[in-house]
Amino acid sequence: MKLVVQVKLLPSSEQAAALEATLHACNRAAEYVSRIAFDTGVKDRNGLQKLVYADVKASFGLSAQPAVRVVKKVVDAYGALATSLKRGLLGRSGSSRYRKATSSPVVFRPDAAQPFDDRCLSWQMDARTVSIWTVEGRMRGIPYTGSADQLKTLAEHRTGETDLVQRGTKWFLLATCDIPDPDVFEPVDxxxxxxxxxxxxxxxxxxxxxxxRLCRYRRWQARKRAELQKKNTRSATRRLARRSxxxxxxxxxxxxxxxxxxxxxxxxxxxxxxxxxxxxxxxxxxxxxxxxxxxxxxxxxxxxxxxxxxxxxxxxxxxxxxxxxxxxxxxxxxxxxxxxxxxxxxxxxxxxxxxxxxxxxxxxxxxxxxxxxxxxxxxxxxx
Structure with a gap:
């Protein structure tokens, strides 16, 4: 079975700035690729890569492999959209939600997660550090941490891509682990x-x-958000960000x-x-x-x-x-x-x-x- 393991990155301020610049550059490139895919109707990986590969490298400062991952990210986004439309998760054809989803290109937030493969990101399990490509060059020796169970699963079963995620001022790596399925027993009931x-x-x-208790907690959180939004001050905005x-x-x-x-x-x-x-x-x-x-x-x-x-x-x-x-x-x-x-x-x-x-x-x-x-x-x- 596929399992996603999350570990926390502990970059220095310079490393964090480079990681943030990398996310912004990759997502600007993804926006560009998404517009090309929407305008031309080319949404398969090989065809889209032929159209945009050279421009993505030249215009956004990405090296070869990150450019390939950006194209794959856009193709996956359009594939997920097509699946949602087919399953009717965005309403019937002609509904407002359906029209909104199909009338414009898929957009990417500046801090949206970016996938990296083993050529762009390598793990040093013994030292608990990673080496990752950034627009400022290769960043080596960035430490990470997690629970004992997470680190054990990561060391034994990690495979495939790893996503770089930013949440506020914190950084995380989401690694895919392929764990062997145990034998399912015959149930007595x-x-x-x-x-x-x-x-x-x-x-x-x-x-x-x-x-x-969860409903009471949700109502309490909603009241607190409303109070802070009503104040509309800088300190209230900071508190809202911390509570997100x-x-x-x-x-x-x-x-x-x-x-x-x-x-x-x-x-x-x-x-x-x-x-x-x-x-x-x-x-x-x-x-x-x-x-x-x-x-x-x-x-x-x-x-x-x-x-x-x-x-x-x-x-x-x-x-x-x-x-x-x-x-x-x-x-x-x-x-x-x-x-x-x-x-x-x-x-x-x-x-x-x-x-x-x-x-x-x-x-x-x-x-x-x-x-x-x-x-x-x-x-x-x-x-």
Whole structure:
């Protein structure tokens, strides 16, 4: 499996200035290449490189290999855009979001991440330093640091590209590691996980991970941002910059804790993990105005990603199942009706009378669908 390991760079002030100038030069070049690709319609790597390679080297001060990585970066950006359009993630053809995405070239921020390959960036694992190409020349001996687990994974499994990332005044390297997949065991049963806004995750065992504290934290952060923006002073702007991404890091940390515990329980009990397939839910649902901010900040996708990769690393089976009517279906008699769920928290079947917490019932339905799906997946196809 592919895993991204993040380590922190510790450059001197001169090295940091050179790294910042390098990012700006690469992203100016990427803007130029993006305009050429948009105007000519040439978006394959070989064709685009023939058009812009000489100009990128001459006009932006890039050497050969960084120029190649800039072209690849632009090609990947247009490939990601094409995939999003094909999957309908930017709305239907003709919608305002669709027109906005296709009517102008892809843009790159001045401090957007820049990929480097082994010709542009080399690692000295024993010394914990890197050597990296910059517009000021090759910078050698830049130290980096990280947790013991990150450094071990980096030393044993690093492969492919490394991204240089700037966040405020801090610098990071995001390295791709290719970790061998462990053998997935045959599950004795499944643990269904229902994801939600009020309860971030509820398992078929009845374990509930509430989102109340996260919602309160988000509201508190929103009030603080509004207060600082209203002041509109230089010190308020500096405080806003320091607070940026704090809410996102808090939600990510919470998702890591939840997913780690769920995977640990599944591994200990020999069960698999099943979740609902919620792709595209924001495009399918039209919430009320007062619910839009809550839904747009709901970190369900990240929780699903954490569960998937942690389960893969632990050799735990992982399935995504059809989410249709999981909160309205009775797991005992199969009766499905909207009236079965009278309110957000309670479920009561109108046919057989089964009652219980609505999120737990949804988790049980997810578990039952995973049992059926796993039998179908593992049954050999007759030839």
């Amino acid at each position: 499944w643990n269904g996980v229902d994801r939600g806004v009020v309860n971030l995750a509820t398992t078929s065992d009845g374990t509930n991970y509430q989102g109340r 991404r704090k809410e996102q890091r808090h939600a990510t940390h919470l998702n890591h804790r939840i997913s780690k515990e769920i995977v640990s329980v599944a591994q200990r009990t020999g069960r698999g993990i099943a979740v609902e397939q919620l792709d595209g839910i924001r495009e399918r649902v039209r919430p009320r105005r007062d619910q839009r901010n809550t839904l747009s900040s709901w970190p369900f996708h990240q929780l699903g990603q954490h569960l998937a990769y942690k389960a893969c690393r632990a050799g735990v089976p992982f399935l995504e199942v059809d989410p249709a009517h999981t909160s309205q279906r009775c797991p005992r008699c199969g009766h499905t009706e909207r009236a079965n769920r009278s309110d957000r928290d309670h479920f009561r079947c109108r046919r057989c009378g089964l009652a219980g917490p609505a999120d737990v019932v949804a988790g049980v339905n997810v578990r039952d669908r995973a049992r059926s799906a796993w039998v179908f997946v593992t049954t050999p196809v007759p030839t």
